Amino acid sequence: MVSSLKKSTVEKNKLSLAYTLKLAWGNFLERKWRNLLIALATSIGFIGILISFGLGNAIIKMINEETGNGQLPAQVQVMLNPEVNQAGVINAEDKAFIEKTVGKQKIKYLEMPFSTMISQLSIGKGQLDLSTSLPNYAQLVSLYEDSSISVAANSKDSLLAGQLYQEANEEGVTIPETLLTDFNQANQSNLTAKEVLGKEISLTIQETTSQGNKTAQVTTKIVRVIKDERGDSNSFMAPKQLTQLLESQGFTKTVPYMILELKDPAQTDQVIEQLSRYKKYSLVSQKQILGIIVNFIKVIQGLLIVLSGQALLVSIVMIGVIIYINIMQRSKEIGVMKAVGYLNRDIKGIFVYESLLITFISLLISFLVASLIGAIANQVVQEFYPSIKQVFLLNIQSILVMLVLAFLMGLLSAYFPTLKISKLDPVESLRYE
Numbered sequence: 001m002v003s004s005l006k007k008s009t010v011e012k013n014k015l016s017l018a019y020t021l022k023l024a025w026g027n028f029l030e031r032k033w034r035n036l037l038i039a040l041a042t043s044i045g046f047i048g049i050l051i052s053f054g055l056g057n058a059i060i061k062m063i064n065e066e067t068g069n070g071q072l073p074a075q076v077q078v079m080l081n082p083e084v085n086q087a088g089v090i091n092a093e094d095k096a097f098i099e100k101t102v103g104k105q106k107i108k109y110l111e112m113p114f115s116t117m118i119s120q121l122s123i124g125k126g127q128l129d130l131s132t133s134l135p136n137y138a139q140l141v142s143l144y145e146d147s148s149i150s151v152a153a154n155s156k157d158s159l160l161a162g163q164l165y166q167e168a169n170e171e172g173v174t175i176p177e178t179l180l181t182d183f184n185q186a187n188q189s190n191l192t193a194k195e196v197l198g199k200e201i202s203l204t205i206q207e208t209t210s211q212g213n214k215t216a217q218v219t220t221k222i223v224r225v226i227k228d229e230r231g232d233s234n235s236f237m238a239p240k241q242l243t244q245l246l247e248s249q250g251f252t253k254t255v256p257y258m259i260l261e262l263k264d265p266a267q268t269d270q271v272i273e274q275l276s277r278y279k280k281y282s283l284v285s286q287k288q289i290l291g292i293i294v295n296f297i298k299v300i301q302g303l304l305i306v307l308s309g310q311a312l313l314v315s316i317v318m319i320g321v322i323i324y325i326n327i328m329q330r331s332k333e334i335g336v337m338k339a340v341g342y343l344n345r346d347i348k349g350i351f352v353y354e355s356l357l358i359t360f361i362s363l364l365i366s367f368l369v370a371s372l373i374g375a376i377a378n379q380v381v382q383e384f385y386p387s388i389k390q391v392f393l394l395n396i397q398s399i400l401v402m403l404v405l406a407f408l409m410g411l412l413s414a415y416f417p418t419l420k421i422s423k424l425d426p427v428e429s430l431r432y433e
Contacts, residue, residue, distance in 0.1 A: 015346040024353035027326060038322055039362035042315035046366030047373075048308025050402065054374050054392040056301035060294055061393055074265035074287070076272060078258040081282040090255040094281075098260065101278075102271055109149060111259045115141040116246060118235065119215065120204040121179075123196060123222075126187035128179075137179040137228075140205065142239040143168070144259070152176075152226045153236055161193035162224025167238070172223030173201060174236035180225060193225035207251045216249035312409060319358055319413035323351050327420050334424055348418040356410035363406040370394070 015023075028035050078098065080090060090112060099110060118138045119131040130138040143153055145168045152158040153165035153174045160177055177193065184190055199222050206215045220241070226233070237245075246253050262268055272283050327334070337347055374392030381391045 015342065015349065020346065020349045021353055023350045024357060027330075027350065027354045028357050031326075035322070035358055036361070038315075038318055039358050040365060041318065042312070042359065042362035043366040043369065045308050045311030045315055046363055046402065046406070047370050048311065049305050049405075050366055050370035050394065050398070051373065051392075052301050052304035052308060053398040053401075054370065054394050055304075056297055057395050057398060058391050058393040059297055062388065062390075063290070063294060074261055074268040074285070076260045076268060076283055076285045078260055078275065079256065079282045079284075081280055084279050090258055095258065098258065098275065101275065102260070102262075106262055106264065106267065106271075108261045108263045109144070109146045109259075111144045111146065111149070112255045113142050113144070113239075113257070113259065114242070114246075114253050114255045115139050115234075116205045116207060116242070116251060118203050119206045121183075122202045123183065123191075123199055126183060126189060128183045128186050135178070135182070136233060137176050137235045139234050140173070140203070140242070141234045141236055142242045143174075143236050145239050149259075149261075151236075152228070152233065153224060155226075158226045160225040160227055161197045162222075165224070165236075165238070169240055170223060170238045171241050172221045172237070173203070174224045174226060175201075175222055176226055176228035176233040176235065178228050178233070179235065196222050196225065198222065205245075205249070205251070214249075214251065216251070218245055218249070312405075315362075316409055316413045319355055319410075320417050322358075323355050323414050324417035324420065326354065327351060327417055331424060334421060338424065344422045347421050348414075351418050351421075352411065352414040355414035356407065359406045359410040359413070363402060367402075 078090075078094075080094075095110060095112060099107065116139075117134075118140050119129075121128050121130070143151060143165055147154055147166050147168060151165070156164065162174075165174070175196075180191065180193060180196060200219060201222050202217065202219050204215060204217055206213050208214075220237075243253060245251075260271075262271060268285060268287070272285060272288075275281055275283055334347055338344075371394070374394070377392050378390045381388050
């Protein structure tokens with residue numbers, strides 16, 4: 001370092017930035033294998049943080065894409081508070097109260113879905129017993145009276161056979177493809193969605209009451225078959241037909257909740273707060289649920305980053321020890337620089353830049369390794385689950401955070417060791433061997 005210093009052109013005993021970097025790079029190369037090993041060890045913590053960022057970013061992006069960047073319908077589910085009404089059900093009085101409290105003119109729609117259970121069904125000579133397995137499609141749920149509300153029955157993407165649900169007066173039942181698949185397996189048949197369309201279907205419905213189970217046999221036709229990509233979706237029937245069916249059999253029309261959507265989605269939070277004042281009701285919105293999910297992912301992501309950060313604390317100490325050793329080994333050279341009038345901050349800069357070189361080389365290694373792991377993970381997941389595009393994504397924000405973290409880490413690693421430079425006496429340093 002001294003010999004190269006003599007060849008430099010220094011004005012007013014001040015090191016230029018370029019020459020300070022050159023000296024730092026020379027120090028790094030002098031013990032390059034030791035420094036590279038330290039950088040490799042440091043990269044372990046960085047890799048953990050990058051993987052945490054990548055996984056969290058990919059999952060949140062996937063959720064945003066599935067929900068239109070979080071723009072879900074501003075639906076609010078209104079239920080009776082179980083702590084206040086353990087055995088109660090929603091009724092017409094509750095609907096009237098909510099319309100009056102919120103303001104009927106503000107409501108886009110207020111629906112009261114209800115359902116009954118199917119214990120057995122038959123199509124032609126084939127039968128399917130649902131009484132023991134009770135799959136989701138054993139629940140026969142009412143469609144909305146307002147057919148414009150988005151459901152699988154009125155979605156072109158979900159429709160396998162039949163016409164879209166457009167009329168609340170329609171007669172017939174909507175079945176999911178899982179029901180058809182299970183029916184074919186049980187009866188060793190291979191009916192397709194188009195083949196069962198319009199076929200007569202016999203349903204054994206039941207209701208559990210305090211007096212025991214009540215059953216009834218009803219017959220209708222299949223009006224549409226829908227996809228259920230998430231598996232086991234419900235069966236559906238238009239609300240007027242299902243109401244008539246239950247009333248004719250003496251069943252109870254049990255309404256567990258209401259679905260409320262406002263004309264102005266911006267007022268959703270305000271209405272939730274307004275209705276929550278009445279302890280009788282419990283309210284949940286789709287945006288609240290989505291927010292909870294996203295926040296949970298961020299919490300898990302944060303915990304993983306904290307765990308990986310512990311490795312970085314160890315790395316800070318390791319780099320600090322290396323810088324301290326370098327300073328002690330160069331005490332004589334530091335003494336010469338101080339004797340000829342170089343400021344402490346200029347001399348400290350050499351070792352600070354050396355520390356930054358180690359941290360940024362380790363960050364480069366970690367970017368390469370994490371990107372490789374992420375690319376392999378994306379490829380493997382897409383192979384087994386084609387609907388999932390990626391499970392690892394590093395965005396600009398994550399990269400900038402890592403760059404700032406590496407910079408601060410380099411400064412912190414060198415801060416305490418370089419304090420020794422200020423305390424070194426030039427005369428004593430020149431005697432150091």
